[in-house]
Amino acid sequence: MKRQYTAFPTEHFEDCLMRNSHRSIQISEKQSKIYNALTVASIVSNSAGVDTSRSAWLSVDTVKEFMESQQMQSVSEQDVTNIIQSFEPDNVMRGKNCLSFEGFACFLMDQSNFAFVNEANSYEEQDMAYPLSYYYIASSHNTYLTGHQLKGESSVELYRQVLLSGCRCVELDCWDGDDGYPVIYHGHTFTTKIDFLQVVKIIDRSAFETSCLPVIISIENHCCLAQQTRMAAAFKSIWGEKLVSKFLFDADFSDLSVLPSPLQLKNKILIKNKKIICEPPLLLSDRAVPKVTDIHVFI
Incomplete structure (x- = not known):
């Protein structure tokens, strides 16, 4: 034949x-x-x-x-x-x-x-004008894992895949790396580790390729102050103007204050992370290590 x-x-x-x-x-x-x-x-x-x-x-x-x-x-x-x-x-x-x-x-x-209808995925701009807290947000937990939660492989590529498929909230589990820069993995398990900087770069390339709606970075932060400082510097240098690092509008401190809308946050990246309240110890201050609070959290 x-x-x-x-x-x-x-x-x-x-x-x-x-x-x-x-x-x-x-x-x-x-x-x-x-x-x-x-x-x-x-x-x-x-x-x-x-x-x-x-x-x-x-x-x-x-x-x-x-x-x-x-x-x-x-x-x-x-x-x-x-x-x-x-x-x-x-x-x-x-x-x-x-x-x-x-x-x-x-x-x-x-x-x-086809179960997925493109028209159903579209939206009118006025529908995105309400505060961010009014919406369900497509989110990913342990985004980096390809399989088993305790012994599976971690992959940078998964961040690209979920963002392109419409996910608007991804998780970074950050731990101290041996070379002074954080690594991402499921802590206290046998899962493999991936490079923090590679993840930040692939988020930058993929975040708004298929959607202009804001992306939330949910950080589970286990890093020391020095490595947190490097994290903040990487966010600023790689994401640039995409990163919400200052108030975009007049601050509203009233009892009826609301979050910005998805429309106001189009093509923006927000960081969700526990904020350090106290000042760094004097020992670190003497070494002129910048404060982690140099980068603000806006969600």
């Missing part, structure tokens, strides 16, 4: 594997056939118990029953016929008004059945 080869652009390969990707990647008819064949081969059954790999086709009645009992949609026979005519790739099967396994798989993974 003669082998068939096709070329997918490397940067688009992942999107080609996700039928409902947020990008509109155009592929050729030949590439589409190969993709659909791979898709069909990867599916055996589904949670609805419809196993079409062992039967040649689905009748109109079977599809109608599936739509009503599993999809909770009331459909007519004409609606089912329209589905078959739209998604069945085989001319003979379409002529018999039957849905093959491949057609059924194409229907299930079509964008019209």
Whole structure:
């Protein structure tokens, strides 16, 4: 049998594997056939118990029953016929008004059945004008962990992935590093450690690539004053104007004071961290170590 080869652009390969990707990647008819064949081969059954790999086709009645009992949609026979005519790739099967396994798989993974609707992710600016405390915020706990909480691997890449997927609050568990700079890991466990500066840099690159809404950095701070000072310096130098390090508006100290709105904080990074109340010991002051309070916390 003669082998068939096709070329997918490397940067688009992942999107080609996700039928409902947020990008509109155009592929050729030949590439589409190969993709659909791979898709069909990867599916055996589904949670609805419809196993079409062992039967040649689905009748109109079977599809109608599936739509009503599993999809909770009331459909007519004409609606089912329209589905078959739209998604069945085989001319003979379409002529018999039957849905093959491949057609059924194409229907299930079509964008019209995609659970995530882009329009639902959009928002009107006036909806983002309320105080920050009025909103649920997509948050990540132990963001750096790829798996097991006690012995898993830590990864800088996970910060990029969660931010690109819409997460607006990530966690940094900061501990003293041997080289004078903090490391991030799940303390007192066997999880691996990652470099603090690499995390700060990848947050800078990824924070607002897919959303302009503010990002909250939740810090679990276990570092000594000297390394906290280096943390503050890194935040300022790498994030620059993105970092909220001073009041953006007139301070409101009334009993009815409220937090700024997401609109007012567009493309801004906020730090959530326990603030040190007392002054550094004289021993550290004599060494001219800057105060940690040189960088303020605004949430």
